[in-house]
Amino acid sequence: MKKVIIIGSGLGGLATALRLSNRGYDVKIIEKYSTPGGRLNTMEKEGFKFDLGPSFMSMSYEFDELFSDGGVKNPLLLKPLEPIYQVFFENRQEPYKIYKNLAELQKEFESVEPELMQKIQKYLGRAREFYNDTNDKVIKTNFNNKLEYLLKLTGVPFKHIPYLFKSMWKELDKNFQSDEVKIIFSLVAFFLGSTPFQTPSIYSILNYTELENDGYWAVEGGMYKITEEIVNILKSRNVEFVFDSEIVQLNYEGEDVTGAIDSRGNVHQADIFISNSDAASFRGKILGREKFSESRLDKLHWTLSPFTIYLGVKGKINNLIHHNYFLGSNFKEYADTIFTSSVSPQKPYYYVNMSSATDKTCAPEGCENLFILCPVPDLRYKTDWRDKDELAAQIINDLSSRIGVDLEANTLTKTVLTPIDWQQKFNLYKGSGLGLAHDLNQVGAFRPQNFDEKFKNLFYVGASTTPGTGLPMVVIGSKLVTERIENEFTRL
Ligand SMILES: Cc1cc2nc3c(=O)[nH]c(=O)nc-3n(C[C@H](O)[C@H](O)[C@H](O)COP(=O)(O)OP(=O)(O)OC[C@H]3O[C@@H](n4cnc5c(N)ncnc54)[C@H](O)[C@@H]3O)c2cc1C
Numbered sequence: 101m102k103k104v105i106i107i108g109s110g111l112g113g114l115a116t117a118l119r120l121s122n123r124g125y126d127v128k129i130i131e132k133y134s135t136p137g138g139r140l141n142t143m144e145k146e147g148f149k150f151d152l153g154p155s156f157m158s159m160s161y162e163f164d165e166l167f168s169d170g171g172v173k174n175p176l177l178l179k180p181l182e183p184i185y186q187v188f189f190e191n192r193q194e195p196y197k198i199y200k201n202l203a204e205l206q207k208e209f210e211s212v213e214p215e216l217m218q219k220i221q222k223y224l225g226r227a228r229e230f231y232n233d234t235n236d237k238v239i240k241t242n243f244n245n246k247l248e249y250l251l252k253l254t255g256v257p258f259k260h261i262p263y264l265f266k267s268m269w270k271e272l273d274k275n276f277q278s279d280e281v282k283i284i285f286s287l288v289a290f291f292l293g294s295t296p297f298q299t300p301s302i303y304s305i306l307n308y309t310e311l312e313n314d315g316y317w318a319v320e321g322g323m324y325k326i327t328e329e330i331v332n333i334l335k336s337r338n339v340e341f342v343f344d345s346e347i348v349q350l351n352y353e354g355e356d357v358t359g360a361i362d363s364r365g366n367v368h369q370a371d372i373f374i375s376n377s378d379a380a381s382f383r384g385k386i387l388g389r390e391k392f393s394e395s396r397l398d399k400l401h402w403t404l405s406p407f408t409i410y411l412g413v414k415g416k417i418n419n420l421i422h423h424n425y426f427l428g429s430n431f432k433e434y435a436d437t438i439f440t441s442s443v444s445p446q447k448p449y450y451y452v453n454m455s456s457a458t459d460k461t462c463a464p465e466g467c468e469n470l471f472i473l474c475p476v477p478d479l480r481y482k483t484d485w486r487d488k489d490e491l492a493a494q495i496i497n498d499l500s501s502r503i504g505v506d507l508e509a510n511t512l513t514k515t516v517l518t519p520i521d522w523q524q525k526f527n528l529y530k531g532s533g534l535g536l537a538h539d540l541n542q543v544g545a546f547r548p549q550n551f552d553e554k555f556k557n558l559f560y561v562g563a564s565t566t567p568g569t570g571l572p573m574v575v576i577g578s579k580l581v582t583e584r585i586e587n588e589f590t591r592l
Contacts, residue, residue, distance in 0.1 A: 101126045105360055105368050107347045108376030110138025110526070111571055112562035114330045115578035116374055118170035121337045123586065129339065130360065130368060132346040137327035138376070138526050139533075140571070146513040147464040148412035150471055151323040153533075155453040156423065159314050159572035163326070166575050169582075175329045177320035179458060184316045185423035187284050188502055195424070196284060200315045212278040220311070223275040223285075227308035230260055234302075238544065239567045242580050249545030263302050264540065271301035283431050290475060291570065293403025293537030295435035300540060318422055318458040326571075342368075346527075347377070350386060350558075357555045372585060373558045379548040379565035380536060381529040392548075401542060403534035403569065404439065404475035405519035409492050411470040412463065412513035417454065419503050420468070424452040426502060438475065442482050444491045450474040452499065467512065472499070478519060479530040485518035492516045534570070535563035543568060550581045551588075559585060 102125050106113045109131040117127045135141060139153035160178055167174040183204075186195040199205045206217040213219070233256055243249040263271075268289050272282040286296030288306035310316060319325050331341075342362075351359040351367065359367040375382045380400070384392030428434060428447045438445065453471040456463040463469040474495055476482065492514075500507045519531025529535070536542050543566075550565045552558035561581045563569035568577075 102372060103370040104128070104372045104374065105130060105370040106374045106376055106561075107360060107382075108132070108138060108562070109136035109331075109341065110376050110562055110574070111140045111326070112574045112578055113138070113374070113376030114327065114334065115166055115170075115575050116376070116561050116581055117334050117339055118166065118330055119578060119582040120585070121334060121339055122169070122171035123582075125372075127334070127339045128342070128368065128370070129334075130342045130345050130347055130362060132344070132527060133525055134343050136331050136341065136343075137324060139528075140323060140327050142322065142324035142327075143410060143515065145410070145515065146412055148410075148467070148469045148513055149322055149324075149462045150410040150469055150515075151453070151455065152408075153406070154323050154571055155455065155471060155473075157317040157319050157323065157571070158309055160317050161314065162572040162575045166578070169579065170330075170333065172333055175333075176325060178317040179320065181316045181318055181422050181458070183421065184310060185425065186421055187287075187425045187427060189280065189427055190429045195419075196280060197421075198284065198311075200311055202311075205311075209278070209281060213276060213281045216276075216281070219275055223271075223304065224308050224312050226263075227304040228312065230263060230302055231305045231308055231313070233257055233260065239573075240576055240580070242550070242566075242584050243545040246545040253544075260302070264300050266301045267297055268299045268301045268303055269296040271304055272296065279431070283427065287425060290404065291534070293401065293532075293534055293569075294539065295439070297432070297435060299538075303538070316423065318455065320459060322455055322459060322462055347386065350555075352555060355554065355556050357558045371557060372589065373555075374581065374585075375558070375560050376562045377527055378529050378535055379550070379560040379562060381527070381564075382560070383548065383552075387552075387554075389553075397529060398480055401537040401539050402478050402480075402530060402532035403537050405478040405531040406517070406522055406533040407474040407476045407488075407491060407519065408517045408522075409470075409472040409474075409495065410513075410515040410517075411472065411496070411507060411511055413468045413470060413505075413507055414466070414510040414512055415468070415505070416466065417468050417470075417503060417505055420452060420454045420457060420470075422454060422457050424454070426450050426452065426499065439477060440481050441477050444476065444482070444487055445474070448474045448491070448495055448498070450495055450499075470499075470507075472496075475533070476519065478532045479523060482519075485520050488516055488518050529564075536569070538568055550577065551584055557589060559589075 106129045141152040143150045183197040188195045289296040289299040345362045347360045349361040383389045451473045456468045523531040
């Protein structure tokens with residue numbers, strides 16, 4: 101039985117362990133943090149349960165595929181969200197509710213965007229075609245080198261080429277007339293670590309996945325259920341977990357890694373090693389590769405950092421739903437400066453998740469759990485977070501006035517995490533929340549690969565390797581690395 105060590109228990113590590121353990125591999129997971137899940141983690145305080153990071157469950161069919169390939173029935177209980185989210189603009193009391201049902205959606209925007217249904221069907225139709233033409237061919241495929249990748253791209257119908265060289269904003273501008281609609285549908289660009297003014301229009305496939313393909317779901321018991329369920333299955337298969345243990349060095353002989361050394365000096369031996377630590381910074385920090393040195397990594401495009409607030413609040417809040425965005429009135433200017441500013445945003449844009457709206461187990465009776473996420477510059481640009489309490493107070497006051505609830509007076513528990521906390525907890529490079537961004541020169545064979553350049557038994561899985569970041573992509577990444585290990589490594 102081949103022995104595998106997985107460095108890190110993020111979703112990428114856990115999902116790979118699920119697939120490999122079902123194929124008879126003997127898996128051990130070594131994790132720096134005290135609990136499994138990486139960013140897909142949890143925090144419990146004073147009877148409130150918070151998901152630490154991810155709150156959006158989309159492309160749920162990828163989880164069906166994962167559990168099925170892992171040899172079990174999908175244990176997650178999902179409830180579809182409708183409306184899928186709502187967006188508050190600064191100068192408008194009522195939020196816009198975003199429905200999957202396009203007739204409802206059209207009604208919501210009838211005062212600003214006539215004939216929305218027709219326009220959105222055309223817009224989504226184009227994104228659907230791109231998704232169908234690239235999903236299996238490009239996203240769900242392993243590439244051994246850039247040439248192979250580029251040749252594969254030539255198989256994508258020619259009509260999609262302009263889609264690559266036009267910004268997402270331009271595509272939205274072509275299809276819709278109101279700023280409200282354009283801004284709302286461009287918010288997904290920030291998920292990829294860019295702005296709609298820079299990101300190519302191909303990423304309107306995210307609008308397709310949210311509005312037509314699968315929507316958003318609430319996971320019963322919270323997002324951390326995903327981690328818990330996978331860990332339970334792995335434990336039942338005798339997968340070994342070692343927590344509070346950071347891998348700081350690898351031993352090797354020739355082209356083989358022979359052991360992973362943890363911070364206490366223990367050497368963990370195996371036939372195969374998989375790093376779920378950031379695929380770019382691991383190569384620099386642990387393997388000392390010049391191509392991934394700090395100065396080279398700093399030149400890459402990283403996604404924004406999270407500034408997160410977890411509030412347990414007394415009283416019910418009726419005007420918040422599961423997913424809520426709060427925007428200001430200077431979208432373009434905000435988008436242009438947010439990535440590289442060295443100071444906290446003056447008038448922050450933020451997202452609020454209230455999972456107690458759909459799941460009563462997340463908060464004590466008569467209370468709500470609020471998770472507030474404000475994207476901020478990473479630690480290359482803003483290193484000093486001593487102003488964290490001021491920024492948190494500013495966001496909480498703004499939210500209070502926009503929903504008409506005195507949150508400060510009703511707060512039962514409050515925790516604030518800055519990019520420094522996120523970096524320290526999970527080794528996120530410079531606190532970047534989603535890892536490497538998805539510019540065209542940072543995807544496919546141009547992204548750090550899921551196999552090592554030098555060691556033939558070292559592989560990578562997770563947000564900064566292929567195909568990319570976000571829970572469904574990381575699940576697909578676990579499939580790709582498993583295929584690589586099965587097809588290529590085991591043949592060597
Ligand atoms: C605030 C926030 C909100 C998000 N929201 C969403 C969302 O709503 N929907 C969505 O799809 N995605 C979301 N994401 C992105 C999503 O969380 C990530 O893409 C995904 O969880 C990454 O999983 P991973 O396996 O790559 O890595 P991680 O979750 O980072 O796991 C890597 C693990 O490796 C461990 N590790 C690192 N180095 C070492 C080492 N040397 N030795 C031992 N262990 C090590 C870390 O401690 C960590 O546990 C969000 C991210 C953040 C930060």
